[in-house]
Amino acid sequence: MSGHSKWHNIRLKKGKVDAQRGKLFTKLSKDIYMAVRKGGPDPETNFILKIAIQRARAVNMPADNIKRVIEKASGSGDGEDYVEVSYEGYGPHGVAIIVEAATNNRNRTAADVRSTFSKLGGNLGETGCVSWNFTRYGVLQIPAEGVDEEELLMAALDAGAEDMNSDGEYFNVLTEPNKLHVVKDALEAAGYTIEDASFSQVAKDTVELSVEQARGVLRLIETLEDFDDVQNVYSNADIPDEAMED
Incomplete structure (x- = not known):
């Protein structure tokens, strides 16, 4: 996963630059749209939507934009289908x-x-x-600075994670896709900062x-x-x- 993870981090940082923000918002809007289509408009019962909204908020996507996408995807707004x-x-x-x-x-x-x-x-x-050659995982990215690797690994495994690796800047906690929100909640409750939560195809x-x-x-x-x-x-x-x- 190392190569992809490093590239993912760079793309995420590029996305925070104003020149890239519009394109990033478009992609995040589609993530929210597809999540609503799959599991409904309530993030409390649709964890894929909850993760998509959290990622959008992390890059300061306006709340009104998020609301409009959810309304469109749930059929209460006009728009094309994807x-x-x-x-x-x-x-x-x-x-x-x-x-x-x-x-x-x-x-x-x-x-x-x-x-x-x-x-x-x-x-x-x-x-x-x-x-x-790929396995789909949920991926939690935790800044490595000040974090004890062994303690984090034990906490992640206890919470239900599958594995963990590091690219130097981040620890990447891998979970089964349907356990991403459970592991995320457990690690946050244990005091860890989750900088990004997403789904990824990880190469074997x-x-x-x-x-x-x-x-x-x-x-x-x-x-x-x-x-x-x-x-x-x-x-x-x-x-x-x-x-x-x-």
């Missing part, structure tokens, strides 16, 4: 990539994703061609890359993430810190 789609393929140097999107036009999204893979040294594959086996190779993979990932329809991009690339700092 469906979730995913794509799988290989990037440069055999890196496995999964793209998750929420779209109102499947043909447009598929064409954009396929074209981007082709132009940037990859190729789009069939469903299942790389997903066998990774591909080590040189700095130059990693730059090519990151170009593909960043270009895919820049599409409004694309919600998340996951890879099994183990990316050197030097490439992340570019």
